[in-house]
Amino acid sequence: MTSEHLQQTALKPVPTVELVEQPLSIGDLNDLCDATEEAISAGGGFGWIHLPNRNLLERFWQGVLAMPARLLFVARLDNTICGAAQIILPTRSNEAQSYNVQLSGLFISPWARGQGLSRKLLDYIEKTVTKKGFAIINIDLRETQEAAIQLYESTGYQQIGRHPNYAVVDGQFIAGRYYFKQLQSLDKIDPETRANQE
Numbered sequence: 234m235t236s237e238h239l240q241q242t243a244l245k246p247v248p249t250v251e252l253v254e255q256p257l258s259i260g261d262l263n264d265l266c267d268a269t270e271e272a273i274s275a276g277g278g279f280g281w282i283h284l285p286n287r288n289l290l291e292r293f294w295q296g297v298l299a300m301p302a303r304l305l306f307v308a309r310l311d312n313t314i315c316g317a318a319q320i321i322l323p324t325r326s327n328e329a330q331s332y333n334v335q336l337s338g339l340f341i342s343p344w345a346r347g348q349g350l351s352r353k354l355l356d357y358i359e360k361t362v363t364k365k366g367f368a369i370i371n372i373d374l375r376e377t378q379e380a381a382i383q384l385y386e387s388t389g390y391q392q393i394g395r396h397p398n399y400a401v402v403d404g405q406f407i408a409g410r411y412y413f414k415q416l417q418s419l420d421k422i423d424p425e426t427r428a429n430q431e
């Protein structure tokens with residue numbers, strides 16, 4: 234190995250993804266808010282259109298973590314949070330859709346894009362919800378979110394519909410798309426795994 238190669242290997246940032254199961258440290262919460270602000274400023278694409286006040290953003294993320302019906306996943310580069318995604322679990326009263334989860338708000342901060350992080354995060358999310366005994370991931374997003382559409386279509390999400398007036402941005406309707414992916418067949422799901430979710 235040449236010294237140049239050794240140097241390149243040493244400098245390569247380390248990507249990691251995780252399900253957040255403990256309260257975020259102050260440093261992590263700050264990094265998550267920084268990443269969110271940077272992504273919103275770069276065009277958003279995951280709900281926020283205008284940059285919210287920092288206190289509101291902090292309370293938003295703390296609220297996500299406090300909600301039993303949401304799972305928060307984060308992506309890190311060299312341990313710094315640079316992206317996130319949420320899984321919304323079905324409500325107890327929604328027995329008929331108890332095998333479905335909704336993926337929401339997946340984003341990677343612009344400085345960390347193009348390194349395979351969203352693919353890694355999505356793969357980890359799918360494996361986690363599969364282990365928890367769910368069968369279907371649903372996603373809806375604006376038709377203008379082209380990078381995300383590429384990501385989902387290249388990872389097996391199937392488009393099932395289009396809403397012409399899905400969202401309003403700058404006073405104009407924007408179309409949206411609906412996708413789903415089947416993660417596993419129902420007969421592969423251990424009833425005990427499902428019972429442990431309750």
Ligand SMILES: CC(C)(COP(=O)(O)OP(=O)(O)OC[C@H]1O[C@@H](n2cnc3c(N)ncnc32)[C@H](O)[C@@H]1OP(=O)(O)O)[C@@H](O)C(=O)NCCC(=O)NCCS
Nearest residue numbers: 278339340341346347348349350351352378380381383384
């Ligand atoms: C979509 C997004 C999450 C991709 O993050 P990323 O970490 O840069 O993506 P990756 O490097 O993992 O690339 C994965 C795939 O996404 C697609 N993709 C990523 N950037 C793209 C771009 N600029 N144009 C087209 N496709 C793109 C490609 O299919 C890519 O696979 P490839 O590298 O094999 O071609 C990121 O651009 C983002 O945060 N966008 C704004 C938020 C958003 O639209 N979220 C969706 C809400 S549900």
